[in-house]
Amino acid sequence: MRAEALKGHLDALLLATLEAGPAHGFAVMAELRRRTGGTVDLESGTLYPALRRLEEAGLILGIWTSGPGRRRREYQLTDRGRAALHDERGVWRDFVATIGALLEPPAAHPSPGSPI
């Protein structure tokens, strides 16, 4: 799945990835790949503008920690971020239910007049 298909969903995916706990950028990307079975194939560079956007919106908080011999920035969900993720899930469920009802092949209902 390429970046184009994820437009509009990347921010929510990142929030969901951070729900388990704080993580740095590489760990977020690795978790995203792991949880989607590798189907989400983003250029890693696209992650940082998105993280910056979410941080600016107050949904995540970035904190500098120390990595193996270098500085590392970890992100964690804020309360606003958790609430936003909750909302996103609701929107997504509604979306899937509505679109799924139309796109899924109809169950085999007996048509009017057909022999029972």
Add this chain to the structure above:
Amino acid sequence: MTRPESESTLEDYLSRLQVQTWPRPIEPDATDLLDELRDHLLCDIEQQVTDGAQPRSAEARALAGFGPADRVAGALRVELVRPHLHRLSLALLLLGLAGGATWVGVLLAGPAEPWTDRTEPRTILFFDRVGEFAGTATLLVAALAALLIGCTGRIWRYPRMRAGAQRWSLRACWVSLTLGLLTTAQLGGYLLVRGVIAPTSLAWPAVLATVALTVAGAPLLFGPLRTVAELQTGRRLLGPPRRR
């Protein structure tokens, strides 16, 4: 784990990214983000080497997976420009309000108008009206710019709307700035005609105080203005280009 042999390639990539993202080094922001990106790339390389890859090929794959420097830089600049744009719109609004108030004070301190409402020359009347309109519009458009950029955080889940709000906020800032310059020029002409800045005027202390305030306030405006323009164009303005 040892670092890869050809770290120069990684540093070259980061150096390219830095030049294409920040036309001039901006605040500690640039260093922080570059450190973060370096950490990501090194994590990727280390992970691959742990999995058995050669350091050089691991580095090449990590850089390829990160994306071309110009594309990453472009996406970063879109996000980086937002707070500066916010600052610019607020500076336009505040300086417009403060500037307007102080120059009105100068007018009040100056000599009385040498004409009445009936005898006011048409040309003066025209410029007076233009100034009033441009001054009011400067503030309104700056307020609109601040509002648009201010709402981008709230509409984070609508990328198109957010990008649109940012684009329109930038346009509004340029319009407000142009109107502000027009108002300033009009005001200068008006003060000359009114004799407020004539050698014999009693308003000189007020004029000098206002000019001093204007000069002191200019960096508040031109700092974010230059940064926004540079992040938008990806080029360094007012100075030699940075060496890659």
